[in-house]
Amino acid sequence: MNPATVPQETALLRRYRHRIHGVPRNLVIQPTGFCNLDCTYCYLPDRDAKAPMPTAVAEAVARSESELVGELMGGHSRKPLGLIWHAGEPLALGRRRFTELLRPFEELRRKGLLEHAVQRNATLLNDEWCDLLTEYGFRVGVSVDGPADLTARRIDRKGRPAFDRIMKGIERLRRHGVPFSLIAVVSRETITHPDRLLDFLAALRPVSIGLNIEESEGVNTERHPPTREQAVEFWRKVLAWSRRQPGGTAPVRELERLGRYLRMSRAQRPDRTHLSRADPLPTIAKNGDVFLLSPELAGVTAPAYNDFRAGNILEQSIGAILGQAHRLTYVGEFLTGLEECESTCEFFDYCRGSQAGNRYFEHQTFAVAETDYCRVTEQAPVLALADTVREEQATRPFWNSSPPTTPPPSRI
Template structure:
């Protein structure tokens, strides 16, 4: 158990560290929210060692600590950069803590050397690809406006040849919502077994027309229901995040509480390449808001975690995010599977943290929950006593 703070409040538990090795990205997606993706700065090794020295010394690190290298295209830096960084973190790691690294990439720069690194360090790999070429190239383009599908699919196929486990994240556009069959056919043809969807949303300076459309919830519901049914019938899709994560949250044992890392201070610790530090939704890093000091609670090079936790920016965000969580608790029947929503989406859609449901909530929480519950009801009506118990998540997932 973590020791309480001198104030008597429970100490935070750092479960995820989002590290920005560079804000630079080699492409220019039309829906990207990152404001500094043209900057070629990179995180110095001194920032990495200071960051993890302070995390491990604080006693606040969870037994399982996930380190996500993100917020730019991480593979624009060389393999040697991560070899040095991973070795430095490993040298600092207390024996009782397990560190798992993860990288989200557009896949265009993958090589056999990258694959060797991923296998050596058991790195979780996510590839951003939006489905078949026409759908992918509509938004994921180079700085000159050319599609990136050919390079991305080459990287994905390399991962398969090198036996590197990976998942994909696909941003759904208005066009892809009409094409669950084509999306599934693409994944099956490319041997993709683990799939995550992000509906194009409004964040930072990007305003999504899809979110504003009145029929988007209906269209997403129809897409996800059809995709789930076809995927299960195929027997070749192992994981659909929107469904499988939701099943675990709905049918979890009563003894398991509902956690939401995005609403707890430092549960997600987000660090920019210059050491600037934020928390809560990782997308807040790099955004601007004078009321919260641009969401920066300090700098890991100069400030202690304790000082950042007690500072004005963190105090203000914690207060207002907690108020928003309480609004959700009182007003939303989906609170038990959500835990208060994503602060960045409340800010982007509602204008403030101290608010309730968003369109993002409806798409990512409410619709998947409704589909999962409806499928279970149908399963019970069809199978009766032969229906799998609610504790058998794998059987429930396969029974659609």
């Protein structure tokens, strides 16, 4: 390295380490881009491609993970490294090929150093798949957007509704005793029905419920996501619904996150900044290419950013790729965006800058502070909680309290 560039390199590395964890807590693996469904809001650019991940790629990932888990278990976390099987529909690979890709990780899993997770649409589930998921200790997530009419945008490649097949898959999970979480995509069409949506999802008895407000990302750029005003009203009703539920009802993921933040704020934990640094979240595509910060960047054509490739697992380990991450143009832009967030946004203490991919898909750059995703998914729940507190304070007898005040969102 040219001695003149050493100070610049040191500054880049310092910025990176201040904002992003040196060791990932999760890795995303995309064994195929193909999906048997053709949901109208899907963001995947290559969901028609059926070529599977070669076993050599999985073996290279496993070798890298063997290096990472030593750092992880000896550093900031004692939790297993999460390996998240994602992208199109992982189960579309078939059990034989999927099992072949799992084998390289089995020693790590048996030692308790790695934990598998899979997000899927449940339409391909049968008894044999349930047995495999149990055998390998998978955490299972299922995507369903509510009752049949609210799930109407989940269709197969012939345009037929997938709802009945999704429900049969969920019933198989329950019959086999496989715990599962649920994720629902909330659109402009469904955001006005939170009680009906949540009643339906809770009745399926998941371990948790996630509510993803529809986003503009990947190839899903024609639809218009909900506004912040719609989202605030939605989250107000979600809060009210949650408070009415008896003990044992599946928690809503976003409210749990908000609660953890409040507890951490009250405790004034000195390690908050460390705990809230972004996970670099390496994502490994089926050909071994590695992408950082956002799985949605995989497969996107963007010549100015070298299509977001950070390296290839067949050529470099994850550790080596992360060791050079601070030099990537899009990573540097993301750090600039985070710095802008911290200096201008009252919500930063809660969300810590949020998602990288949404910046690019909404603005074609990462060096921006606020996105629609921020407004509906990060800001709106906080504003909804503030509104709820304000209303409850206003209804208390005047002789029992001083004039109500609501702290700014960053302090709630």
